[in-house]
Amino acid sequence: AQKITxxxxxMFVQEKxxxxxxCTYDTSDQSYGLFWYKQxxxxxxxxxIYQGSxxxxxxxxGRYSLNFQKARKSANLVISASQLGDSAMYFCAMREGRRSxxxxxxxxxxxxxxxxx
Amino acid sequence: xxxxxxxxxxxxxxxxxxxxxxxxxxxxxxxTMFWYRQFPKQSLMLMATSNEGSKATYxxxxxxxxxxxxxxxxxxxxLTVTSAHPEDSSFYICSARTGVxxxxxxFGQGTRLTVV
Numbered sequence: 001a002q003k004i005t006x007x008x009x010x011m012f013v014q015e016k017x018x019x020x021x022x023c024t025y026d027t028s029d030q031s032y033g034l035f036w037y038k039q040x041x042x043x044x045x046x047x048x049i050y051q052g053s054x055x056x057x058x059x060x061x062g063r064y065s066l067n068f069q070k071a072r073k074s075a076n077l078v079i080s081a082s083q084l085g086d087s088a089m090y091f092c093a094m095r096e097g098r099r100s101x102x103x104x105x106x107x108x109x110x111x112x113x114x115x116x117x
Numbered sequence: 118x119x120x121x122x123x124x125x126x127x128x129x130x131x132x133x134x135x136x137x138x139x140x141x142x143x144x145x146x147x148x149t150m151f152w153y154r155q156f157p158k159q160s161l162m163l164m165a166t167s168n169e170g171s172k173a174t175y176x177x178x179x180x181x182x183x184x185x186x187x188x189x190x191x192x193x194x195x196l197t198v199t200s201a202h203p204e205d206s207s208f209y210i211c212s213a214r215t216g217v218x219x220x221x222x223x224f225g226q227g228t229r230l231t232v233v
Contacts, residue, residue, distance in 0.1 A: 035221065035222070037224075042226075043208055043210070043226070043227040043229070044224065044226055044227065045161075045210065045212070045224035045227075047221045047222070047223070050221055091160065091161065095222075102148070102149040102166070102168075104151065104163060104166060105151070105163075105212070105222050106163060107153075107160045107161045107162075108160060109159070109160045110159075110160050
């Protein structure tokens, strides 16, 4: 069985600072995918970044980067130069098995990030 | 990017009535869609996998007769909450992926259901 763990229920960060949101996972699959989503108070799920288990380089998307440490089974999200608009819930998620449209994606418990002006 | 549209965005219904929530893929065909439920300040819990043209696959603990899923076309899946009770009040959100090439799941806007 797969599992996603986010140990930080909430975080406060000063604007313009960098922040790391932790995520560890557990799976017996060799092929899997890791995601980070942002959920503002409106409820929509906004895709941020993806890392495949066979990707050798850490994924980056603008201010977002994923610190992928396969041996430790961790996939931490790093947000550089945080902005007030970054305040939201952040979910780490994992797709099990081969990349296909039928593969389930399960979510961690989330981290509520609050940016202080 | 691909768009998934969910309707309605919010609904209030009386106990004992049924509520239907629609999830549409607007610019792609989705043979598989996923339905999640989210309680306040909690994570998304996968309820079921909706398969076009066949029965949905429900996660353990989810009542099939309570949450009816129909995936009649490649662009539409519906979730019907039957005989709703106040404990069914929650945020329901669907998602779909476009296929093997793409990696991310696209989500609908979600439906906030309140049963009174």
